Amino acid sequence: MQTQDSLFTNRNAILATMHKKEQVIAPILEQELGIKLIIRADLNTDSFGTFSRDIKRAGTQIEAARLKAEKALEITGEKIAIASEGSFAPHPHLPYISSNKEIVIFIDRELDLEIIGEEFSTDTNHNHQAIQNLESAFDFAKKVGFPEHGLIVMLNENPKDSSEVFKGINTESKLIEAVNLILKNSSTGKAHMETDMRAMYNPTRMKNIEKATRNLISKIKSCCPKCSTPGFTITQRIQGLPCGMCYAPTLLTKAVIYECKKCGFRKERLFPDGIELADPGQCTYCNP
Known part of the structure; x- marks a missing residue:
């Protein structure tokens, strides 16, 4: 009979990400479970939804994460997949405070497991603002931790498609170029600016993904006293x-x-x- 410590040792696992989440997820899973993480460049996780809303999220937060993991299993034929999904909203109990909920889902088809790690935090720079000129753009940028944290500039907060959205802005030159172009094409004289919440452009969010991954590990290592199955939570x-x-x-x-x-x-x-x-x-x- 296998022990919990040997259930995942030296097994391959697909991490469904195109936003460098492996930087915080892979070291934890490889060290704690002994699995080998694989990243596939041909897996477009943006197709399941974007924070900038040019692609609507597929279902709930958990459903979207599950779809990412299932797609990774489908295209690779592997048995283990990990995916994460974040959400940002006003705090349910604290007025004027934003919150970030991160989940990391672990699916093992061989052992018939689905375990979800979670982190709920008020540590987020999630924010947005209408801007009229470069001065207001740089004021907003300074407030949200630019350039360590990336920015998005678009015509309005509900873009029709990705052609209206400038993402991954993390230098002054990129910011000036995007703001000038959007304002030039704006019929209202305004542009919509927001924080880029993709993990590789948001170190604050990346820390919350790391915490959700550690929560996942604690759940995997919590085994049922009766049947020894991981995920006794x-x-x-x-x-x-x-x-x-x-x-x-x-x-x-x-x-x-x-x-x-x-x-x-x-x-x-x-x-x-x-x-x-x-x-x-x-x-x-x-x-x-």
Whole structure:
């Protein structure tokens, strides 16, 4: 019987990326799992959606990542594929704050596994702005970390196709050229500018992809106590951590449920955050 440590050793895996995500994903997977990462230049992951919206994303975030991985398996005939997908949106609880959710999906056809690593972070420079001239363009660029972080310039925020979009702007000369050209062709005298969120042009996002990859590794190494299948992970959070003053249940997590996708075994773990009583400031009775 194979141990978890030997399930992936010396096996080939396709990493579905054209945006240099291998820089952070490959070292972790190769060191932790012993697999050999392969990049295919003929895999166009942009066909599954672009942040600049000239190509609509295929389905949900997870569905798009899954489609990338499945396409990689299809064109190579390999058994393991990894793909990632990011999303950017206003934070669900913090006004005026942007958030970045990264997922890294791991599919193993031989072992019938699908495991997803995740990272949710407010560490992002995701931003956009209408500009009227070079001065406003450079003001925006400075605010979002240019030139270490790339930029996109387009006629408007909903481009008809890629011909209206200038991507990968990471030098002053490229920025000046793109802004002048777009403004020259703009009927409104304005252009739309935004951060280029592709991984190779956004080191902040690349760090979040690295964190999602490490989360993936922790899930792969969490094996079911019953059948030893990797991916024994949290599928449910149960609220009700008691208040430290009145002991009434709060909205904080009291327990989590781990579940195996293969055999269905479930296990409850109390106090996953390491605290057994909630701060009274989190209690709707003590702090209404």
